[in-house]
Amino acid sequence: MADLLHFQIYLQNQAASLRLKIVQSGEPVLREAARPLSPEEIASQEIQRLIEAMKETMRDAPGVGLAAPQVGYALQLAVIEDRPEYTRDAPREQLAERERRPIPLQVVINPKLILLGDPEIEFFEGCLSLPGFMAIVPRVREVRVECLDERAKPRVIEASGWHARILQHEIDHLHGTLYVDRMVSRSLTTIENYNRYWKEKSIAEVKAILVTDERR
Numbered sequence: 095m096a097d098l099l100h101f102q103i104y105l106q107n108q109a110a111s112l113r114l115k116i117v118q119s120g121e122p123v124l125r126e127a128a129r130p131l132s133p134e135e136i137a138s139q140e141i142q143r144l145i146e147a148m149k150e151t152m153r154d155a156p157g158v159g160l161a162a163p164q165v166g167y168a169l170q171l172a173v174i175e176d177r178p179e180y181t182r183d184a185p186r187e188q189l190a191e192r193e194r195r196p197i198p199l200q201v202v203i204n205p206k207l208i209l210l211g212d213p214e215i216e217f218f219e220g221c222l223s224l225p226g227f228m229a230i231v232p233r234v235r236e237v238r239v240e241c242l243d244e245r246a247k248p249r250v251i252e253a254s255g256w257h258a259r260i261l262q263h264e265i266d267h268l269h270g271t272l273y274v275d276r277m278v279s280r281s282l283t284t285i286e287n288y289n290r291y292w293k294e295k296s297i298a299e300v301k302a303i304l305v306t307d308e309r310r
């Protein structure tokens with residue numbers, strides 16, 4: 095029994111050691127262009143460990159996406175996952191409006207992003223590197239991403255709705271871009287105030303209150 099307890103503590107420590115520090119806005123790596131990975135690098139123990147640690151870090155945060163620059167590496171690598179439990183308590187109509195559906199884990203390496211339309215879908219989004227804040231960000235509804243997976247196999251991801259939003263957000267990170275570069279700046283809010291004042295309103299209502307043409 096004592097041994098088992100010891101083993102559990104050991105496992106917990108192992109899991110804890112996989113969690114990486116998420117760097118915050120202002121850290122230069124978040125503004126760098128990340129470099130692509132070669133298939134040999136992808137197969138290496140270092141990158142495979144980094145992928146595992148990024149999954150763990152994303153789930154621990156918790157977040158629906160994490161890009162390598164957010165843990166300090168200027169590499170074209172991101173992980174994405176939207177687990178069913180994250181939205182279990184969210185209103186159905188809100189999920190439908192956002193086109194938010196669970197996404198199984200995806201490892202996205204050296205992505206080429208093709209936008210299939212104009213950035214006209216607006217919702218509040220946030221970022222683990224700018225904790226505590228949210229803002230309205232216009233994004234394209236549908237994208238196609240050509241990339242490599244964790245086995246260095248070519249993949250094509252066709253995505254729409256919230257999945258397309260997450261892909262655009264994470265791939266932006268690989269180019270040194272943060273959501274604040276694209277946001278409707280007058281909509282920037284703390285999460286606390288988002289929940290207090292804006293959560294129940296439609297984006298059109300929020301914009302009618304906060305944004306006038308002259309002050310956008």
Ligand code: ZN
Pocket residue numbers: 220221222223263267
């Ligand atoms: Zn982010």
